[in-house]
Amino acid sequence: MKKLLPVLFLIVGLGAGAGAGVFLGPGEKAEEKAEAKDSEYSEDAAEKKEAKAKPEKSEEETPSGSEYVKFPKQFVIPIVTKDHISALATVSLSLEAVEGSTEAVYSKEPKLRDLFLQVLFDHANMGGFDGAFTRPDNLAPLRKALNDVARNELGDIVKDVLIVDIARQDT
Template identity: 45%
Template sequence: MGKILPILLVLVGVGGGVGAGLALRPDTSEQASLPDCKPVETAQITPGSTPVQPEYVKLNNQFVVPVVDRERVASMVVLSLSLEARAGSSDAVFAREPKLRDVFLQVLFDHANVGGFRGAFTTSGNMDSLRQALLDAAQGVMGGDVTNVLITDIARQDV
């Protein structure tokens, strides 16, 4: 009986591991439904020229957005943003930073008010719509100098 117990425990452990592996394996239908990736477009480079790289401008302070539920603050969302801008336009971005922060806060408050920061707020679709709204606001202030808005940090603290 003393030699059968360790063998029985090993068999139960292996059986449990195999069962857990089968139960937790990824669903193959999710992989099939992923969008197709498109190749990155490359700029036509003439001999002797170098491609122009964008600048990344990190906005100085974080954005703090209250999430209100039933007339009280339920949580706080803290974000850090950076802008992808055309080369040489970082000084213009910093000169217009107060206006950029104002329009970004308005977009973030609107996003919070429609429930964008509730539940699983970091889903791909949710983040894409937020990035697009922030990009539209940035281009309204800076024109074509801003080509993308990057959400570099995001956290929600429930109160």
């Protein structure tokens, strides 16, 4: 009897599970609704989906005639003290540029990265990443130098260079 009881519970449990699956599972109506929903998917639905994926820029978010071009990789700057690397600074930059100039910026990206790195290295060598390096009076010369370099390379399509992210990691 002791060996028969677990087998009996197993059979009852399987029967109850199968019954619940049949009773609670999707019936023919649910399948018909799914097919109807698939057939309703039209070009209008595709357009709505694309519109959700690409949020529209409002005039409040972006000044008219501007777009932001983010550099895909961070800039990593070694901070050298007494002939050894004492820290690393990472900086993420974006350009505010005239609308429609993204391709022009990306076509010059290697040159801009080189010029920006030189400015960032100079800033590090002058002690710009020491102490309270995020204070506005410490970042102002860096912003000005980055803007000057970008405008010299790209001309009037650059409106501003934005420091999106800045961090320092001591070694």
